[in-house]
Amino acid sequence: MTTPTSLAVPTVTDPDVRAGYGVDESVGAVAPDDFEVVRARDLGDVVEVMRWAHETRTPVVPQGARSSLTGSSVAIDGGVVLNTEGLDSISTIDPLEGLAVVGPGVVNKGLKDAVAAEGLFYPPDPASSAFCTIGGNVATNAGGLCCVKYGVTGDYVRALQVVLPGGEVVRTGHRTAKGVAGLDLTGLFVGSEGTLGVVTEVTTRLLPAPDPALTVLATFDSLDAASVAIVALRRERHVPSLVELLDRAAVSAVQSLADYGFPRDCEAVLLVQSDRPDHTSEDVQRYAALLTDAGAAEVAVADDPTEADLLLAGRRALSPALEAKGPRYLEDVCVPVGRLTDLIRTGQGIAAAHGLEIVMAGHAGDGNLHPSIFFDAADPGSRRRAHQAFTEVVTAALAMGGTITGEHGVGTLKAPWLAQELGERELERQRAVKALFDPRGILNPGRVYWS
Numbered sequence: 001m002t003t004p005t006s007l008a009v010p011t012v013t014d015p016d017v018r019a020g021y022g023v024d025e026s027v028g029a030v031a032p033d034d035f036e037v038v039r040a041r042d043l044g045d046v047v048e049v050m051r052w053a054h055e056t057r058t059p060v061v062p063q064g065a066r067s068s069l070t071g072s073s074v075a076i077d078g079g080v081v082l083n084t085e086g087l088d089s090i091s092t093i094d095p096l097e098g099l100a101v102v103g104p105g106v107v108n109k110g111l112k113d114a115v116a117a118e119g120l121f122y123p124p125d126p127a128s129s130a131f132c133t134i135g136g137n138v139a140t141n142a143g144g145l146c147c148v149k150y151g152v153t154g155d156y157v158r159a160l161q162v163v164l165p166g167g168e169v170v171r172t173g174h175r176t177a178k179g180v181a182g183l184d185l186t187g188l189f190v191g192s193e194g195t196l197g198v199v200t201e202v203t204t205r206l207l208p209a210p211d212p213a214l215t216v217l218a219t220f221d222s223l224d225a226a227s228v229a230i231v232a233l234r235r236e237r238h239v240p241s242l243v244e245l246l247d248r249a250a251v252s253a254v255q256s257l258a259d260y261g262f263p264r265d266c267e268a269v270l271l272v273q274s275d276r277p278d279h280t281s282e283d284v285q286r287y288a289a290l291l292t293d294a295g296a297a298e299v300a301v302a303d304d305p306t307e308a309d310l311l312l313a314g315r316r317a318l319s320p321a322l323e324a325k326g327p328r329y330l331e332d333v334c335v336p337v338g339r340l341t342d343l344i345r346t347g348q349g350i351a352a353a354h355g356l357e358i359v360m361a362g363h364a365g366d367g368n369l370h371p372s373i374f375f376d377a378a379d380p381g382s383r384r385r386a387h388q389a390f391t392e393v394v395t396a397a398l399a400m401g402g403t404i405t406g407e408h409g410v411g412t413l414k415a416p417w418l419a420q421e422l423g424e425r426e427l428e429r430q431r432a433v434k435a436l437f438d439p440r441g442i443l444n445p446g447r448v449y450w451s
């Protein structure tokens, strides 16, 4: 399969370079040999590819930085990868209207830094912030560490420019602070995982910059005490800007990478932050007292931003620490906050029953955990058991009133469970909505609405 030479768009010809565009950060999703990569330079390139692909019924996979953990940015059916990293300009930062207009290829941290220079704040903060793109964040409705106070990407998207199959360029939403005219098509594209159109411009809301965050670290000898603390933090009038949890196995993984000062002999570590202007010191002292009352074994308060960053460094080291441990199925279930301890205990029980190691950590303030289930890549039986354990964790989360994915999306990894969460009739309605935008089914085929 090749793109016709009549297309004046830049393709990747070196097979080794191209192979790098055929995987993302998920387990198992790999493109076949015969796929092409277009690195779009501008709107015109995207329009041209989308017109041609629609005419020739060629699969198109929109792609950002390939940090997806669900296989959603891999050309599993071949066709064309349409990479939008090159559309990386920030055309507007408007302090009066509190908005920025950016290309989908702008890196999350790049946008944060650019608006910070104007005294503004772009809150969405996935742990992949240093390399993931705004286009990918919009397409997955990415969350992250500060959602407990600030919400997810979709809470900031005001308007989009999108190219549909066939090449039509559409605009959704509004630049104004308010606007309720018509259906919310912006909301429809947010989180649609590249299945409805290719995002070519994002207008996003900005906030005034908060204060540099201060951090509290608390260790717990029991999960129950940590759970009491999380519930108490959720009731705080001044909501923390971060509430992250690491279980014993997560602490051990982080400490194996380097000494981040976490005691290995505790059942759980909670990290809590405040960034409330002029009140960070007061807030972290109050959070520290609350954590102590909840039964924390030790509480450390960082009362300057440098120390605060040091306390958080262990949490930021979690992804590389877990990667260093070996192959794993990475979960993203989200349950009501009150069921968090049940989820952890259930997950630990499931892994033990299959003779596997599980590490539990994540965005506890949202009830969104990322259990990692490790397996031996050289042993097909171990991999099979890990997949079975993964299935059981998803099923348990659904039974607790949760969801199969809090922020990573459905992709290929979670597609088999979407009907279980939505029900067949709702899934049919969603397939009908997709068909409205993509009648020939060329965009990101074989995932999300899998059947």
Ligand SMILES: Cc1cc2nc3c(=O)[nH]c(=O)nc-3n(C[C@H](O)[C@H](O)[C@H](O)COP(=O)(O)OP(=O)(O)OC[C@H]3O[C@@H](n4cnc5c(N)ncnc54)[C@H](O)[C@@H]3O)c2cc1C
Pocket: 024, 025, 061, 062, 063, 064, 065, 066, 067, 068, 069, 072, 073, 084, 104, 125, 126, 127, 128, 131, 132, 133, 134, 135, 136, 137, 138, 139, 140, 141, 142, 143, 144, 145, 192, 193, 194, 195, 197, 198, 199, 200, 319, 407, 408, 444
């Ligand atoms: C170490 C690590 C930590 C992570 N932490 C978090 C976290 O805390 N929170 C979180 O939510 N996620 C997290 N992720 C997952 C991932 O970073 C996010 O899903 C991110 O939003 C993907 O952005 P990307 O640019 O890499 O997109 P890609 O992975 O390239 O694509 C992701 C999806 O977006 C679609 N897409 C990309 N660009 C466009 C476009 N222009 N138009 C239409 N569709 C498009 C793709 O088709 C695909 O469906 C993490 C990943 C890693 C590796």
